[in-house]
Amino acid sequence: MDKKTKEKKTRAFHKKICNILTNNYEEHIRVLDFGGRDGCHYEEFKGRLNNHHLEWNIVEIPSICKKHKHKKHLSYYESIEEAPQVDVVYSKSSLHYSLDYKKTLTQLASLKPHFMFFHVVPVGDHDTVLVQQTNKWAKTYGGYGAQQNMQFWFMNETEFTSHMQELGYEKKFKTFHYNHPCFKPLEHPLNGKPDSNSFIFKRL
Numbered sequence: 001m002d003k004k005t006k007e008k009k010t011r012a013f014h015k016k017i018c019n020i021l022t023n024n025y026e027e028h029i030r031v032l033d034f035g036g037r038d039g040c041h042y043e044e045f046k047g048r049l050n051n052h053h054l055e056w057n058i059v060e061i062p063s064i065c066k067k068h069k070h071k072k073h074l075s076y077y078e079s080i081e082e083a084p085q086v087d088v089v090y091s092k093s094s095l096h097y098s099l100d101y102k103k104t105l106t107q108l109a110s111l112k113p114h115f116m117f118f119h120v121v122p123v124g125d126h127d128t129v130l131v132q133q134t135n136k137w138a139k140t141y142g143g144y145g146a147q148q149n150m151q152f153w154f155m156n157e158t159e160f161t162s163h164m165q166e167l168g169y170e171k172k173f174k175t176f177h178y179n180h181p182c183f184k185p186l187e188h189p190l191n192g193k194p195d196s197n198s199f200i201f202k203r204l
């Protein structure tokens with residue numbers, strides 16, 4: 001899938017999120033962005049939600065927190081336990097780098113968000129498999145300067161949604177995002193076709 005199509009899909013997913021946010025929150029929205037890097041998603045959402053004040057909390061690895069913590073409008077935390085309660089959780093392409101993805105979901109749920117938005121996550125109709133990512137992305141995105149190989153979860157969708165259900169969250173929406181070419185060799189060990197999908201969950 002080309003870059004333009006991926007961007008179009010991201011815009012459509014973000015539009016859906018913004019509709020939910022404008023329908024549910026009048027002025028102030030508290031967000032936890034797990035793996036929010038340099039605050040890029042704050043900029044994307046701020047541009048679409050002019051009438052809202054966004055309290056943007058980011059949980060990131062220590063090197064990223066250190067690099068960006070001076071930024072106005074953003075609050076950085078090195079762990080979810082340190083983060084404040086929020087209205088919504090947003091996470092793009094980051095959950096699968098957790099050491100223990102179920103523990104991360106449990107910690108995110110403990111912040112009591114009404115909605116959780118997971119954008120571009122390797123969750124699909126295949127076995128749950130933990131692999132080690134060793135290509136350049138591990139050292140740029142995944143490790144972000146940490147120069148280390150990263151753990152990478154491919155998550156079975158039933159397992160993922162059942163865990164969310166146990167935490168009190170119902171799947172409201174799912175959309176296919178893309179199938180990364182470097183996932184292709186994993187089709188056999190995963191016992192299925194690895195895709196990246198996006199999800200919206202609502203607290204029951």
Ligand SMILES: C[S@@+](CC[C@H](N)C(=O)[O-])C[C@H]1O[C@@H](n2cnc3c(N)ncnc32)[C@H](O)[C@@H]1O
Nearest residue numbers: 035036037059060061092093094097141142144
């Ligand atoms: C593929 S990048 C995605 C970044 C950003 N959300 C985006 O879409 O451009 C994955 C991000 O997850 C972060 N990350 C990895 N492990 C993490 C952890 N245990 N806690 C929080 N963030 C983590 C990385 O530092 C990196 O910024």
